[in-house]
């Protein structure tokens with residue numbers, strides 16, 4: 001059974017990789033939703049600027065517009081790497 | 085009040101038309117006056133899947149333009165009572181459907197039908213937008229595969245922002261997930277996203293799971309909604325789906341591989 005198990009675990013990886021990738025991309029796309037059309041571009045440019053100064057992951061910048069009564073608040077979250 | 089049900093997906097070729105035909109036939113079979121409307125302008129196909137392609141005289145766009153009235157354009161199904169279809173136009177003019185035109189046609193249909201099932205074209209352009217705009221319910225058809233799931237999520241975003249219900253601040257469009265072309269044996273091998281995975285990612289209510297099935301091709305060859313093939317797995321899965329939509333509780337019957345022993349022994 002040993003070699004069969006080996007193939008099985010190889011295969012199991014493919015669906016779980018798909019799931020992980022989907023969770024990341026769907027979360028990212030949802031966060032940009034409902035806001036102004038320029039949000040994704042703004043998010044990318046902020047990321048580029050930050051990456052000029054320090055190395056962060058491509059999904060380090062989270063951006064969204066929150067409505068607070070009459071005000072709209074642009075919320076930008078940047079995750080810096082642990083060794084900072 | 086008629087309910088407008090859009091069958092949508094974003095991604096093409098995932099089973100919207102198959103589902104529209106089956107779902108419409110299922111609602112009609114349960115006694116509800118049902119019309120299935122083909123929104124795929126330029127790529128009319130619902131007529132073929134429902135086996136009435138030779139009876140098409142007028143279409144959706146003719147009605148919008150006032151060249152025919154609804155009764156002239158509607159085709160009554162010969163097998164199922166209470167079932168009709170409104171075929172799409174084969175025009176190449178992508179702007180043939182207008183918002184006012186669609187609204188007028190749906191209002192006309194609402195007088196004679198309990199359910200208006202709108203078969204959306206693929207994509208998120210005009211046709212898809214108009215198909216979902218007036219919806220009360222949405223059947224989001226998804227294959228267990230990365231691009232289909234991602235597109236479905238995109239469509240969920242549109243349903244919650246670009247529909248009449250959203251714009252008017254009414255109760256949101258009721259979203260239902262239908263996973264199609266599901267292959268339990270491949271899920272078992274870890275090659276395919278499971279229904280649980282898809283539900284978790286999209287976080288919407290699961291209405292039905294339709295297995296990958298040869299019955300679907302057979303039914304489309306014959307021009308018969310697959311739900312009428314009552315012996316087939318896909319037909320039964322669609323029957324369960326319609327029953328759940330109408331409020332019945334039904335177990336999901338096609339989530340596991342029936343082949344059993346062989347596949348258990350050989351990792352199937």
Ligand SMILES: Nc1ncnc2c1ncn2[C@@H]1O[C@H](COP(=O)(O)OP(=O)(O)OP(=O)(O)O)[C@@H](O)[C@H]1O
Pocket residue numbers: 093095096097098099100101102103124204205206264265266294295296297298300301304318
């Ligand atoms: N459960 C299933 N099992 C096997 N084949 C299926 C199943 N559902 C759909 N198919 C096949 O997939 C193909 C696409 O189906 P269908 O035309 O319903 O998709 P669609 O979403 O309407 O496509 P489009 O985006 O082009 O309008 C068809 O060949 C159909 O027979």
Ligand SMILES: [Mg+2]
Pocket residue numbers: 100101102124129203204205
């Ligand atoms: Mg179609």
